[in-house]
Amino acid sequence: MSNKLYAGVALRETRQKFDLTQKEFAQRLGVSLPYLNQMENNHRPIASSVILALAQNFGFDVTQLRQGGAERSLADMKEALADPVFAELSPPMADLQLMATNAPTLTRAFLELHRNYKQTQERLASLDEALGRQETGIVQSPWEEVRDFFHYCDNYIDAVDKAAESYAAKADILDGDGRKAAADWLMARHGVSVSYDHDTQLRRFDPDQNILFLNQHVGAETQLFQIIHQTALIEHDDLLEMTLDTARFQSDAARAICKIGLANYFAGAAVMPYAKFLQAAQEHRHDLEHLGHLFGASVEQVAHRLSTLQRPGLKGIPFFFVRVDQAGTITKRHSSTRMQFARFGGACPLWNVHRAFETPGQFLRQLAETPDGVRYLCLAREVSKPGGSFHAPTRRYAIGLGCEVKHAASLVYADDLAPRKDSAFEPIGISCRICERENCHQRSVPPLERKLDIDMQARGVVPYRLG
Template sequence: MRAQKLYAGVTLRETRQKQGLTQKDFAAKLGVSLPYLNQMENNHRPVSTTVVLALAQEFGFDVTQLSVGESERIVADMREALADPVFSTTQPPLADMQLTASNAPALARAFLDLHRAYRQGQERLASLDEALGREDSAISPSPWEQVRDFFHYCDNYIDSIDRVAENYATQAKLSGPNALGAAHDWLAEKHNIHLRTKNTDVLRHYDPASRTLTLSAQAETSSKLFQIAHQTALLDHDDLLEATLDFANFNTPEARAICKIGLANYFAGAATLPYGRFLQVAQETRHDLELLANFFDASIEQVAHRLSTMQRPGVKGIPFFFVRVDQAGTITKRHSATRLQFARFGGACPLWNVHRAFETPGQFLRQLAETPDGLQYLSLARDVSKTGGSFRAPIRRYAIGLGCEIRHAGAMVYADDLDVTNRQAFEPIGISCRICERHNCHQRSVPPLERHLKVDPNSRATLPYSIGET
């Protein structure tokens, strides 16, 4: 497969401006001509290997930050948005979208926000939402969507919070044989907080007046430890959480409040599965999820989600995608450090093995998959049903998917007996039917919005229509 060219004009320009250098001085330090630097900063030419090495040597720049991940996420989102019938039948060329994502990411995000607002408006009109008749009915992204996009474009990795969580795990000795007791001792010694358990559906409740933290007696040990770490984040690192929220610049108090919970959850996950130690064990076990779960006394979902966040500059793990779906196929959690991006609207591709996980509870499903762009992946899927803790309590049923590009298969225990060199072994999957370009998919639910359809009443194949070109 041909190596992908790296266009990083925005990053180059920001690095130069932070150093207070003119283009002429910056070009001299990088060992290139002024016109060449100008072309790279404007994404007219890719960043060369010489420039990457010079950035590292002259400025101590972490070259792992020079990735196309964010641009590819934006391009994937733009492609899906531009497939909406509200736009003309002809999509802009992919090269134009890539140029916009690389050169003007803020403009691209503004476009995506506008399209999302349009979709929400259409949905409200379709359901005759009475809120449209009130003065406070201005259409804006829901608080949940704002928070989801914040983590999405942060690559699901918040460096400052990840590092303080790792430091807390070391100081509180969470790696010892009694991590739960150590976490409670930390709260007791630093904040004089009393811990108790109670038969309740509420996982965690903190009463500031009595300085009492109550945890559900039905919760597993890993869940109790997670909730204690969550409360520790709110008590010990509130300033850091608030500073991160200021940076996010949410436009509603609800989004800010939801994100604060998300940041505290991030801290808890990073504390119970500290970055350096978790990465080392993951590599030693060849990313065996069950061994990782047993080693860290965590759930399969927790370790799978943590694997998708291992993006610390300089010490990155394998780029994984992670997704959780419910029984209706709705995506409830999603993140991708790979070039595979999930649909922002609707469900995931029905050919993906994550949907079959509900049929085989307690088992890992493996799939060799290929997306329409020719990229190949190793995908794992497993159900993660969660009991309510009592006989009549409802059971929450989900399935999780975790995967990586096939070039990393050698580091995965799950690939050992798979023929990853045989292209015929790879199943074709897509992102969602509305933007999938495959012409002969037997599971297609709706036609692709950016393609012309041909309907012949005298002929019928798998589909009642054939898909033309743009």
């Protein structure tokens, strides 16, 4: 695999930020004008001397020079172009890579257009239910819109993260009884008292009485999380609103959902402050249960937090994180790795996250290889969320966390595995509709971009061969 780094967009943006011509910029970087032009257009990889000059002369954060964003967009474009509507078009991979790298804004626009198209198709499929309504225009799914916002922010919101880190230090929630400290802060700063009752809701705030009601049956870590969530809504409303302004959501519903998501992000970042959490994760080799005990957080909260450690200049291991329900539907997803989850449909059935429901409370480990040849260490665990009484339903999910196998030595879960043994890796994909594996025994549908060869006189695992 090539280690060459192309960064044309970053070079152009830096030059435009300082209002320099190409000639002036080339002189500052110590390269010729034609060479700069080639680098800005990604005809040549960026040289190490240029990276050093960027850091010294322009204060450029070299950790931003990574291919994660382009790879994420490339995976999303590949999935979108597998749609039958593009059956007559088959752009070469080189063209897709060029578009994702050189024109990220145009790529995002294309993906948003395709998403709107898919949602319009879904509306047409249920037209019989909408015949009596006078709706016009395309109504984008607010949930998907918000999920993509966090997805393309690398699941890291710098201003919110740092504000939460500052709050955690001032409120002193890490030492002793964090729940009491958070409640005391809310009362002292905003006159809001916390009351624990039998309410079926996790959190209910009464602004008239200035009382935050919490379900007394849920765990202490959940109660702490909800107290800080409410603190974020009250104390950092301006910050949340400014962040929402940058997202430019298409509906009020999407904006409201995202505000909840940002308050949740603040709570998670406060319970597990970035610098302290990263240091503890490295010291304890990313042991989720141990980190949960240290920070008073659930396993799911710890796993999700690990996937957000993408602060420029202080990054952790790039993880993917996903949560699925018992039907296999992805309810949360994020990846800082090259592995990108399908935006439509479920996850690969060969992935260990689906088997987690069979072994409640236990971690499953899997060495897996995707069709592009990249290998991963994957963790999966079932998580239950009881309702607090006999008649209350229990919500069950499975969470998945993983990283490229080159980071395996930094995880306690890699002990006694054999990451150097080829036969130890199980083949997995993204989803059947875009997976090109020929002989998968769990294939549910053929890949959309492949022709089918049907032999009436023979039958294999599936009743067709891929042409």
